[in-house]
Amino acid sequence: MSGGARVNGGAALAAPPAPAVVAAGLTKRFGAFTAVDAVTFAVAPREVFGFLGPNGAGKTTTIKMLAGLLLPTSGGGSVAGFDVMTESESIKRSIGYMSQLFSLYGDLTVEENLQFFSGLYGVPRQRRAERRDWVLEMAGLTDHRRRLTRELPLGWKQRLALGSAVLHEPAILFLDEPTSGVDPISRRAFWELIHTLAGQGTTVFVSTHYMEEAENCHRLALMNRGRLIALDAPARLRAAMREPILEVRTPDSPRVAEALRGVPGVLEAGMFGRAVHVMVEDAAAGRRAVLERLAERGLRVEGIAEVAPSLEDLFVARVRAAGGAVSD
């Protein structure tokens, strides 16, 4: 998937639609600690907007402020046209929210959970059965509707949580790390659901710390230490990256990564799967410096090549550019 999937490009047809979500200098402090530091962005209607960053980057806090669960310390914003400072209860009626930790009732069945949230969201009585069946179908839980929720595998629980959050057909959906701890196949299925919902007109605001998942988003906001360090379509973010990336294949990647840090011309070196990704100032000079250092240390190299940067490389580069360390 590439940046071509962006939906907000079609604004020429009419006056640009009002953004679904706006954050304007949104800030949250807990005592002396600034969890979210003057974050500003806007999310267009029907957009799948990704929030990427390591744990502790401020993603969850930002989402909670936008979902009306936490009051911002300063700055402001709006969701579905409602002010996050003063209209949190109106926001809650217009959005669906899925928290980071599973937070449905384990001692209720799948169906009972859906019924409960239908009631709380005021789904009209005559529509409840229809909405319930739609969610069961979407989440693939029709055959497990009478099972206690706590007995379900995590991937299923997450689909049920997503289903509970869209029972009332909200215009905007906030998903806080919906796939963390879920196996890759379930994760893919989950993203298909997200795209189904987006295709039906829902604005999806989703956070993740899985870099490869972030590729699924129309636009991506990179967060580190409470700050927004980049915001664009994934492909454009990558295209904007100037530093070449060398991939070193080696049987001993931890020691190779260690050995390459501090070599002149090498900006960053870190493990990437079983290989090592090295960010350098210049591809040719960097390659010579890397091979020299590894020969010096007697470390074996199976291959070295320049590769397209991954989102992870991009993230590291952006953190560097912002002059900070990764908050993890």
Next chain:
Amino acid sequence: MARVSRTRLLAMARKEVLQLSRDRRSLILAFLMPLLLLVLYSYAISWDVRNIATAVVDQDNSTRSRALLDAFRASGYFTMDRDLARVADAEPLIDRGEVQLLLVVPPDFSRRLGSGRPAELQAIVDGSDANTATIVLGYTQAVLQDFASNVLLRGVRARLPLTAETRVWFNEELVSRNMIVPGLVAVIMMIIAAMLTSLTIAREWERGTMEQLAATPVTRLEVVIGKLLPYLGIGLVDVIVISVAGVLLFHVPFRGSAALFLVLSTAYLIGVLGLGLFISAVAKSQLLATQMGMILTFLPSFLLSGFMFAIDAMPPVLRLLTYVVPARYFLVVTRGIFLKGVGVDVLFVQGLLMIVFGILGLALAVRAFKKELE
């Protein structure tokens, strides 16, 4: 505050009932514990003194002395199956606790009675349990008084060592379960609050479900009332079961208005449950909530309400403390309605206090319950 939505309220209450129905520990606490307490307090822990083991040394052995002893026997409080020859024989029996009361009729008993001089009867009581000893002496005096008046009626002037004329009203037989059952109603409601309600909000915090709940448009009042309703139902069922069981199984009198009793019980329950929810909202963890529940609701209603210990007999500091224990007033209500059959005219102040308590408990719970996360 936003309007209460019936749909959200019912969804909340229904969820609570479903969760309760699957939680065995809560079900036991809600339905078995009250019955267990009722049986325990009414049967096993009886403060009544009956079947007083009595030994008799009848040195007179006359018609009159036998009549006196028959009077003791007929009262039903004394078991008199030991006739001893000498007072000395009784000592080891008292030491071993086999005999609680020793009656010694002196040799000149009937002679003195016949000649109109004061006759004496020696009663030796095992005083190691002061409470029991006092009651035994009371019964002994009552029998003697009765006997003496019969003697006087027959035109014989006699003076027996008689003391204060006592009459007990409303609980004529001084049956302790007549006091216990109405008191238990108040205590059991506190248990429901302390043990059950105090867990419900804390559980949501602990399990993380509060986050999802807080993200919905449900209002604080809806959460509090929705959670309260099922427990109010359980509480009222318990009140009715305990009262009916008390009346049918233990023959506790119920002399007042059942409607008034239910109305005031409901008000008290709302206050108690609100207090439990308040504790739950403040504690945010089930363990802390249980401990706070024990200290703030259960123990005071058990110890400082007048259920276990008479308030008049407490040290002044504790006595002052009892004024803020709601169970104290509710106990007046239950005992008043059960035993005295009094109505609103007498229970006006207590009734008003119950309603104030109900509103206060509810307000506390709504105030303490926050939808914002930190």
